[in-house]
Amino acid sequence: MLLKQGNLDQAVILKEKMIAGYINNIHKMAEGDPYTFAVWVLVIMAIEGIILGFLAEKIFMLLGIEIEESSHH
């Protein structure tokens, strides 16, 4: 919105504030609530792994490369 209004300086300040906020949040969680942080690490990695695996497979299918049962065994 700020960028649309041509207010570049304010947009940059806002972006920096947001980044600082997220850094602060991660840092706080890792230090203050390690168990929640550890659970989040597992959840994020698992979900990202499943989603990326699914997307990559779709892309391979679009490229005409289909994964089938291996013929080597």
Next chain:
Amino acid sequence: MYLPISGTEISAWLLLAMGFFVGVLAGFFGIGGGFIVTPALNIFGLPMAYAIGTDIAQIMGNSIVATLKHRKMGNVDVKLGVLMFLGTGIGVKVGMESVMYLEEIGAVETVIRYVYIALLGSVGCYMLFDYIRFARQLGHEEEKDIAEKLGSGLSRVIHNIHIPPMISLPTSGIKSISIWAILLVGFLTGFLAGFIGVGGGFIRMPAMIYAIGVPTTIAIGTDLFEIIFSSAIGAFLYAKEGRVEIMAAVVMLFGSAIGAQFGTLATRYVRGMKIRLYFSVTIIFAAISVILKQVSVTYEIEILNTAAGYLIMAVAGAMTLVILINLVKGISEERKLAPQVERRFQALIASCDSKISFVAVRRACEVMKGVDAKITLVTVDDPKRKVDIEKARRSALGILKEHNMEADSILRKGTPWKEILKESKNHNFLIIGSHGIKGLTENVLGNNASKIVERTKVTTLVVRGDKKFSKILVNIDLPGYRDHVLKGAVRVAKATGASLEFLHVHSVPTMYPIRVGKFSSDVLKEHYSEKAEELNGIIEAVQEEGIMATGKIKEGLYEEEILLEAEEGGYDLIIVGRSKWSGLLANLLGSLSSHIVKESPVSVLIMKD
């Protein structure tokens, strides 16, 4: 990219590239790749504890990606993986306790590093020696495969241990093995992994091959399956201590998820013995890298420590390149050797135990009457449904015999639409029966027929209802109708004695009022008269062939008008050309022909180019 927990900065592109390299290697070798990424992250500025924690979190995500892919290729032996994990878990604990004991008496780091070097070196050299021995004895790749199937001397000894309970591992092709032997191998590999403080994929994968006698590709898939659990435990423990840079792990996983696809796929084209060769070379270099590290610690030469890190990264990069070259070569060779579909009419009829599939066989016989066709009947045994599939196959063959049709018969096991789709690649005409859409799941995801129509590249007849084809609705594009649609319609009409009605839908998108406003009525009139003239020409040509034919032009939404006309006009079959959408759009939105297949109350024939 700023990493908030360790307070360091690292390039996101570098993380992506590292992820990609390790992803290819992990998918190809069935390892986590910690021995490559951890020193690399450390060299690029991440403190060691954070490097290990971040890498292990990334390994967890990546092993999920690679395992899913290997599972699809039939490379994961879940039973073996679970048993190995039990043994490994106990082994890791005992290994760690041994480290604690050594710590008490001093010099723990040197002992561990020497064990690490000895382990990497001996496993690498043994595998390299094994490859060279077979390469000398046996020239052909096929014979090397036989050699792999025979297994090693150690695996034959282990198979001869008959301490109950004995189990079979059908996925790995092992008829009988003692559960204790698997637990023991798991325990020993776990002990070594716990002792030297690594994930242990590079020990477990060869152990499964040489000690248990598992084929290389299954050892890779099963090892990755086990790594999911071991790395999850490791990631949790490190994250609890605040030693996981989650943002770095997320970025690396992007790269490794893509890399793992390539690595996994490459196992399809590279034979087991060759995978062992590449693996042995990689870990021999890893051993050299650890030797450099040890020398740098002993003689305090810092540059050797950096050199060790760069060496392992260079080896990872080179091996990634070799794997990718093998993959590209394999795919291009496969395409060259792909069986060329004969010009002769090759029909595939899919059948199961349902009534509609028997109707489909009858309609297929009627449509192919008088056509020189090679017919194949494929019957799919769906493990989710308990039916007498052999009886169904015999019934379908009986119908073909009634119509004096000879057919080859294939029995497949698996998900029906996937198996039919696979088999259809060698044919140019597919016939399937369909009940239509039932329930919410099929409405959202489609049924077997719509899934096949969306993906297949061959002409497909989807039979619905038990009416014979006597009145056919043919959708035709004007101007410039597609010849194959017309030829197909004429062929079906001749074989069945049906009449044809050609329908052209002047497609009007949702912005209809705006578009109409842009055309003057004269333009529209002229537009339609041209189309009507072309349609009349088609009708006359078809009538000359002795077929009853009429035509109609309608305005509206393509699929809506076709379906409405089919219902109102009491047609038995709709013939449409290939979908107007293809590629990405068809995949995301579903093709028009698959929409018609889903919604149509009658049979649909989709003519492909």
